[in-house]
Amino acid sequence: MKISFLKVWRDLWLNKGRTLMVIMSISVGVMAVGMVVSSNILVTRQMGDTHIESNPSHALLYLAGVVDEDTISSLERIPSVKGVEGYSNSYIKWKTTLDGKWEDGSIISYAELENQTYDKMTLKDGAWPESKFIGVEEVHIQSFNAPEIGGTVYFEINEHPRAYTVNGILRNPWVFPAPMSENAAFYVTQNDFAKIAGYYGFDTLQITVPEYSKENVEFAIDEINDKLEFQGMSIAFSEILHPEEHFLQEIVSGVGLVLTVMAIASLGLSVMLVINTINALIAQQIPQIGIMKTIGSTRRQITILYMSAIFIYGLLSLVIAVPIGAYAGNALAKWMLNLLNVPATPFEILPNVLLLQIFIGLITPLVAGIFPILKGVAIPAAQAISQTGIGRGQYGYRLIDRLTSGIRGIPILAALALRNTFRRPGRVALTLLTLTISGAFFIMVSSTQYSFVKTIDTIFDGFGNEVQIEFEQDQRIEEVIPLIESRPNVKNAEMWVFRIADAKVPGTSGPGSEYEVFVRGVPSKSPIFKPKLTAGRTLDPADARAILLNQKLAGKMGVGIGDEIVIDLPDAGESNWTIVGLVFDLGGRDQNTAFADIDTLNRTLNNVGKSAVVMIQGTEQNLEIQQAIEADMIEFFDAKGMTIDSSAVATEERNNAAAQFGILTNLLMMMTVMMAIVGSMGLSGTLSINVIERRREIGVMRAVGASSKDVGIVFTGEGLMLGLTSWLFAVPIGLGVGPVFVKALGSVIDFPAEYHPAINSVWIWFGIVVVLSIVASWIPARRATQISVNESLAYE
Amino acid sequence: MAKNIIIDLQGIGKTFDGPAGPIHALKEVSLKVYSGEFVGVRGPSGSGKSTLINMITGIDRPTRGAVKVTGELLNNMSEDQLARWRGKNVGVIFQFFQLLPTLTVMENIILPMEFCHAWKPKERPERAMHLLDQVGMTDQAQKLPNMLSGGQQQRAAIARSLANEPALVIGDEPTGNLDSKSADKVFYLFEELVKQGKTFMMVTHDLGLASRIPRVIEVLDGDLFENGNRPK
Numbered sequence A: 001m002k003i004s005f006l007k008v009w010r011d012l013w014l015n016k017g018r019t020l021m022v023i024m025s026i027s028v029g030v031m032a033v034g035m036v037v038s039s040n041i042l043v044t045r046q047m048g049d050t051h052i053e054s055n056p057s058h059a060l061l062y063l064a065g066v067v068d069e070d071t072i073s074s075l076e077r078i079p080s081v082k083g084v085e086g087y088s089n090s091y092i093k094w095k096t097t098l099d100g101k102w103e104d105g106s107i108i109s110y111a112e113l114e115n116q117t118y119d120k121m122t123l124k125d126g127a128w129p130e131s132k133f134i135g136v137e138e139v140h141i142q143s144f145n146a147p148e149i150g151g152t153v154y155f156e157i158n159e160h161p162r163a164y165t166v167n168g169i170l171r172n173p174w175v176f177p178a179p180m181s182e183n184a185a186f187y188v189t190q191n192d193f194a195k196i197a198g199y200y201g202f203d204t205l206q207i208t209v210p211e212y213s214k215e216n217v218e219f220a221i222d223e224i225n226d227k228l229e230f231q232g233m234s235i236a237f238s239e240i241l242h243p244e245e246h247f248l249q250e251i252v253s254g255v256g257l258v259l260t261v262m263a264i265a266s267l268g269l270s271v272m273l274v275i276n277t278i279n280a281l282i283a284q285q286i287p288q289i290g291i292m293k294t295i296g297s298t299r300r301q302i303t304i305l306y307m308s309a310i311f312i313y314g315l316l317s318l319v320i321a322v323p324i325g326a327y328a329g330n331a332l333a334k335w336m337l338n339l340l341n342v343p344a345t346p347f348e349i350l351p352n353v354l355l356l357q358i359f360i361g362l363i364t365p366l367v368a369g370i371f372p373i374l375k376g377v378a379i380p381a382a383q384a385i386s387q388t389g390i391g392r393g394q395y396g397y398r399l400i401d402r403l404t405s406g407i408r409g410i411p412i413l414a415a416l417a418l419r420n421t422f423r424r425p426g427r428v429a430l431t432l433l434t435l436t437i438s439g440a441f442f443i444m445v446s447s448t449q450y451s452f453v454k455t456i457d458t459i460f461d462g463f464g465n466e467v468q469i470e471f472e473q474d475q476r477i478e479e480v481i482p483l484i485e486s487r488p489n490v491k492n493a494e495m496w497v498f499r500i501a502d503a504k505v506p507g508t509s510g511p512g513s514e515y516e517v518f519v520r521g522v523p524s525k526s527p528i529f530k531p532k533l534t535a536g537r538t539l540d541p542a543d544a545r546a547i548l549l550n551q552k553l554a555g556k557m558g559v560g561i562g563d564e565i566v567i568d569l570p571d572a573g574e575s576n577w578t579i580v581g582l583v584f585d586l587g588g589r590d591q592n593t594a595f596a597d598i599d600t601l602n603r604t605l606n607n608v609g610k611s612a613v614v615m616i617q618g619t620e621q622n623l624e625i626q627q628a629i630e631a632d633m634i635e636f637f638d639a640k641g642m643t644i645d646s647s648a649v650a651t652e653e654r655n656n657a658a659a660q661f662g663i664l665t666n667l668l669m670m671m672t673v674m675m676a677i678v679g680s681m682g683l684s685g686t687l688s689i690n691v692i693e694r695r696r697e698i699g700v701m702r703a704v705g706a707s708s709k710d711v712g713i714v715f716t717g718e719g720l721m722l723g724l725t726s727w728l729f730a731v732p733i734g735l736g737v738g739p740v741f742v743k744a745l746g747s748v749i750d751f752p753a754e755y756h757p758a759i760n761s762v763w764i765w766f767g768i769v770v771v772l773s774i775v776a777s778w779i780p781a782r783r784a785t786q787i788s789v790n791e792s793l794a795y796e
Numbered sequence B: 001m002a003k004n005i006i007i008d009l010q011g012i013g014k015t016f017d018g019p020a021g022p023i024h025a026l027k028e029v030s031l032k033v034y035s036g037e038f039v040g041v042r043g044p045s046g047s048g049k050s051t052l053i054n055m056i057t058g059i060d061r062p063t064r065g066a067v068k069v070t071g072e073l074l075n076n077m078s079e080d081q082l083a084r085w086r087g088k089n090v091g092v093i094f095q096f097f098q099l100l101p102t103l104t105v106m107e108n109i110i111l112p113m114e115f116c117h118a119w120k121p122k123e124r125p126e127r128a129m130h131l132l133d134q135v136g137m138t139d140q141a142q143k144l145p146n147m148l149s150g151g152q153q154q155r156a157a158i159a160r161s162l163a164n165e166p167a168l169v170i171g172d173e174p175t176g177n178l179d180s181k182s183a184d185k186v187f188y189l190f191e192e193l194v195k196q197g198k199t200f201m202m203v204t205h206d207l208g209l210a211s212r213i214p215r216v217i218e219v220l221d222g223d224l225f226e227n228g229n230r231p232k
C-alpha cells in the first residue's frame, strides 16, 4: 500500500472515536432510508401480489337485504356483468367456554367455500369448514383470542350456546386484525350459517365486468340495482375496486410517503453531523497538510488522500447500515402487512435498495466532506505550519464573542462554559440545527398525536358520544323513548333516522352526477347532536327542508351554504334541500354524511313518528356505564320481542379509532427517536471535538488549580447550553410548522384533523434535551477531566 | 568550477496585515547564494528570519520583488507547482521536526518520494535506509516519531529533507529545539552535507554554531546585513 494511504488509515485508527461517530451517523441516515424504502417496496409489492392472487372482484355491493343463488345467476346474465358471487355475513355472539362472557363476532359463508371465484380466502392450516366444523380467521387468533385448530367455539343460537369445532385457519383478504377490525371472524358452511344467523342468503355481492374501467363497473352496478329493485331489493352501497391495486394501497402509500420524508430528514441530519466531524478532523490535520505541502505534495494529492478516508468511512458505514436497514425494513414491512392481513414474504434484500444505500452511503459523506477538505487544503502552507494558523488567537473579534463575553458577574465557570459554547460558529450552528430539527419534529409529531386524539374526541362529542342501538324494524318514537329512559344508568335517549340516498346538484344528470349520501334525521334541540360546523349555522325547526352537509362531500359536489341539492331518498323519490351549514364529520363513507331535522325528514319519507336508531346518553360517559347500558338494552328489548339489529358503544369505538391512528403516530414517533439519536450524537461529537481542540486550555486550567469537577462542569455546561438553545429554537418551529405538518399528514391519510398543539410535548422535549445534553456531554467531559497538565501542554 | 547562483532574491519585500496595521516583515532585500555555500541566518526574534526562509522555499510569497531559486522564478508558479518544485529541489527542516506522527521514520522518509514520484516504488525503502544510514538512524527506522528523542527526530527529518536529492537544503532553527549535544551532532551532519556539495542555509540563534558557519547573514528589523553591509 502507498505510504500516504497508510497515513490516512492510521489517522482513522488513531481517531477511533470520531471515525466511529462519522460511521455511525452515516449509518443512521442510510439505515433509515434503506428501512423505509425497502419496507415501502415490499409492502406495495406484496399487497399487489396477494390482491391479484385473490382474483379480485371489480366491485363489492352491500345489499339492503339478502338474495338467493337464483338471483345471482340472473344477475350474471346481464351483458355488462361478467361474473357475480355472493357471500353472507352476520353479526353473532361467541365464546370459548360455557361460563365465559359473550363476545361480538361475525360469521362469513360462501356458496362454495373451497371454490370461491373472487376475493378468495386462503386455507392456511387444517381444512375448509364442514358441518359443525368451522374455520377461524388467522389474524384473529391473536387479536381476539379465537381458538386454534381443535378448539371449541360456542355460538349463541336461540339464546343457547352451541358448540362448534375449529378445523381450519383461513385468511380473508377483507378481514383485518385489531384495531383495524373490532371483532373476530369465523367461517362456516351455508347450513351452519343459517342455523347460527337464523336466515339464509347473500348480503354482499362480488362482481366483475368483461372489461375493467370505472365507468363500466358503475354502469354494471346501475344495471344490477335496476334489476334488484325490480325484485324489491336494492344496493345499500357499493365499493369499486382496482383489479391490480390493493384497496388500501392509497393510504399505505400515503403513510409510506410520510415515512420517506422523515427518513430523508434524518439522512439530512446525519449529513450535517458528518460535515461537522470531518470539518474538525481536517482542522486538526491542517499542520500535517502544511508539512505534506512542504515536502512536495500537491493539493490534488492531499484532497485524494482525505477523500479516500471518507470513502472508507462510507464503506464502513454500509457494513452497518445495509444489514440493519434490510432487517428493519423487512420487519417494518412485516408489521404493516400484518395490520392489513397480507402475508409477509421471507426476509429479502432488495437489489435496488441495496444500490440506493450504497450510492447514498458513499456519495453523501463525500459530498459532506468535500467542502471541509477543499477548505483545509486551500490554507497556504506558511499559515498551515505556523503555530498561529487557523482558529488560534482569534477569540474576541467576532460579535458573538463580544456578546457572550459582555455577560459579566456570573460564576467564572459558567462564563467559561457560555463563552466557549459559541466559539466555533459553524460547528455550533450545525449542531444546533440537528438538535433543533429533532426537537421540532418531536413537538410536531406529538402535536399530531394530540390533534388526532382531540379530533376523534370532537367527532364523538358532536355526534353522540353515547350508546347507539338499531332495531331491526322502525319503532314508534314516542313509545320507545319512555321505555329506554326508565332503564338504569340512562340519562336520556332520542331517536335518529338513518337513510342511504343519492344526492345531486339540481339540473345535472348522467354518470358521475350522483353522490352517495348518508342522511341522518336528528331531533331539534338534541343534547347529543352538537356538530362541528365549518360554515353556516345549525338546523332550526322553523326551517323548511334544510340540511347540514359534510364539508368534504360539499367540496366534491361543488356546493356551499345557501345552495340547493336534490336528494333521492329510497321509497320517497327526489326532494330539494337547502344547505344551511357545513359540518366536519368523519362518519359515513369517505365523509358523505348529511343531517336534517328528523320530523322534516320523516315527513318527506312518509314515516312520521317512526325510527329505528336510538342514541342513549348514560348518566356517566365511561366505558363501563355504556357497556352496561348496551347489555341491558339488548336483554330488555329481546324480552319484549323487539330485535336489536346492531349496537355500538361510542367510547369503545372512540378508543378503537384512537388506536388505529395511534399506529401511524407511533411510527412517526419511532422516526423522531431516530432523529433525536442523531441529534445527540451530533452534540456529543461537537463536545468531544471541542475537548480535543482545547486540550491546551484544559491543561492551563488544571495548572492554575481547576479540579476535575470544574473541568467537567465547563463541558457539561457547554452541552446544556447547546441543548437549551436548540430547545428555544425548536419550540417556535415545532409549534409554528405543526399545523402545516398535521394538515399535510391529514391530506395524505384522508383525515382532516384539527390542529391542537401538544403543549406538554414542549416540556417533555425540554426534559429530554436536558437529559440528552448531560448524557452527550458525559464522555467528552470525562475525557477532558482526564487530561493532565503535562500531556496537554506537550500536545502537538 | 564556476559558481552557479542557486538563490537569487532581487528587492523582495513582505508586508503582513496585522490587527494593528501593516507589518513590514521584510523591507526591499536582495541576496545571492551560490551553490555549495553554507549560509547562516541570525537575528533577534521577530526580525524577519522565518519570513526570509519562507520566501526562498516558496512556502510564502513576497509582496514585491523577484525570487529565483534553483534557476526557477518562483513568483509566477502556482501553489501546486511550488509544492512539486520544492519536493524535488529543496529539502526543508523545521524547528519542531514536523514528522508525521502516524508514520514510522522510514515511511516519513519515503513519503516525499511518493508525492514527487521519485524512484521506483521498490527502490524507495532501500534509498530511505541509505539516507537513514547517513544520519546514523538505521536502528530507529521502524519506530514512530513520538518514540524518539528530539535529536533523533531531527536527524530523521534531515534524512527526509534529502529524500529527493535536493541541491538546496534549508532549515529554520533546526537546532533550536535541541540540547547542545544533539545540536552539535546535527550541525556536524550539516557540515557533511555541504562537503557533499549541497547548498545549505539555516537560521540559528546559537552564536557558537554561527561562528562555525562560513557565511552569516544578519537580519535586523526586516533588513539584511552581511559584514555590516547590505548584500546585493
Ligand SMILES: Nc1ncnc2c1ncn2[C@@H]1O[C@H](COP(=O)(O)OP(=O)(O)OP(=O)(O)O)[C@@H](O)[C@H]1O
Residues within 6 Å of the ligand: B016, B017, B018, B023, B024, B025, B043, B044, B045, B046, B047, B048, B049, B050, B051, B052
Ligand atoms: N502570518 C503573519 N501575519 C502577520 N504577521 C506576521 C506573520 N508572520 C510573521 N509576521 C510578523 O512578521 C515579523 C517577522 O516575523 P518572523 O517570523 O519572520 O520573525 P523571526 O525572525 O523568524 O522570529 P523568531 O526568531 O521569533 O522566529 C514579526 O513581526 C511577525 O510578527
Ligand SMILES: [Mg+2]
Residues within 6 Å of the ligand: B049, B050, B051, B172
Ligand atoms: Mg522564526
